[in-house]
Amino acid sequence: MIPALQARGFEVHALGRRPPAATVVFHPVDLLDAEAVQASVGRVGAVHLLHLAWYAEPGLYWRSPVNLDWVAASLALVRAFREGGGARAVVAGTCAEYAWGPERLSEDAHCVPATLYGAAKDATQRVLTAYARETGLSFAWGRLFFLYGPREKSGRLVSDAIRALSSGERFGTSPGHQRRDFSHVADVAGAFAALVDSAVEGAVNIGSGAAVPVRVILEQIGQLTGRPDLIDFGARRLAESEPASIEADVSRLREAVGFHPRYDLGSGLTDTFGAYSERQA
């Protein structure tokens, strides 16, 4: 994320518990501690805010009560930023805010989240939109779809598949017919940086605009690793709650924000596998 912001000339200050890998001014703070956040945000005095932090433990974050803490933390952070003189805030939302259906999801689609995570993000967006309108804050909300890329945590599709297949382990998965909208993490970072650097307000989908069957993604990883034989399609059933397709309408991202991705699925997976292989070597 940070190089994408620096490439646009932003002087980046990072707030969080652990310093990021990139060279920035780092301000150690627990984002769940509203008073510490207020002090820290006040010291930085930033003009732009990009807020990506949330509870994201794979498998747990959909249903965790910790989502409630992150609603509160997000409201407190944006308020502290605005009251400290901040002008523009961009906050990360999720495709899980939408009522998932067969259609391509555009930003004005009805939001009926199926999960506590989706409801918490959706509610945060609603309050911040009203708060921004009331206080004159320029505010955008990036609804993130699925992502993959180098240094992804385990518990996620692409990283788990690359690791298993590269290690000669079997990889059991669903039949893989469900279509999902995946972006390379560098493109997600680029999209958020472009959104911060724009004057676009409201919700903006951050996705590729082209959902592909999960089976296709895994078959490509099979080819890259040379071990397509290790994938067990249909070893487990797809959860009932998983819809057939989740695809972003990215016309706002392309036309209003003016962002175009660098990777397609093939080059993105190649890059991700290359980075994995390098770290193993």
Next chain:
Amino acid sequence: MIPALQARGFEVHALGRRPPAATVVFHPVDLLDAEAVQASVGRVGAVHLLHLAWYAEPGLYWRSPVNLDWVAASLALVRAFREGGGARAVVAGTCAEYAWGPERLSEDAHCVPATLYGAAKDATQRVLTAYARETGLSFAWGRLFFLYGPREKSGRLVSDAIRALSSGERFGTSPGHQRRDFSHVADVAGAFAALVDSAVEGAVNIGSGAAVPVRVILEQIGQLTGRPDLIDFGARRLAESEPASIEADVSRLREAVGFHPRYDLGSGLTDTFGAYSERQA
């Protein structure tokens, strides 16, 4: 509120900064202090929770950033209650969550709040509904319409009009054609107590079901005080944002909850004026 709960056999514990007038077990706590709330809620170990507290300073609460604090405080309170073993929570919402239109407002009407206050309440309801579903909490949300009654704070229609007319002061107001759904505070308390004591889940309108023109309310206060001549209808314009009618559909409150009010507008205003006169005597 407390007598209405006690009348149903509840042992009432009150949490807040100041002790209520009624005889209850009082636990002093700042509801904006999440840690203190958790400790206090844990000590009480209640089975039912009724949460009415919010920032409500007349004239200011519609647009105040303090609404963000009450989103956080409400989430923390309900979570602490549930994690402490609580079974059923009822929280106060508002008719300002709805997109105000000419129709009578039923609970499944579209919520598009026009104000930060409405957005904050609506968002709180959305998160708590998802949280309750996830954790098995029995949860209802009482959408409060307009109220009046003895010991009402100044800055509100009925109390201000009674005070002005009783003191021989002129009372300047809008032409008063807008219809509003007003309930006597004792009926609001009775409705909330009935809701707590029921198993009804989801949103329930707390109103009279019969909106009346504000002019009619003021004319009745003119009669009660004997000084209808002091009312200046049309002295100020109605704000553009004020809709022609705000009226609750109360069929859920009547049929599912089984609550019926004690006061109509005439007897409610007579009671309120009587209580005012007694305190002045």
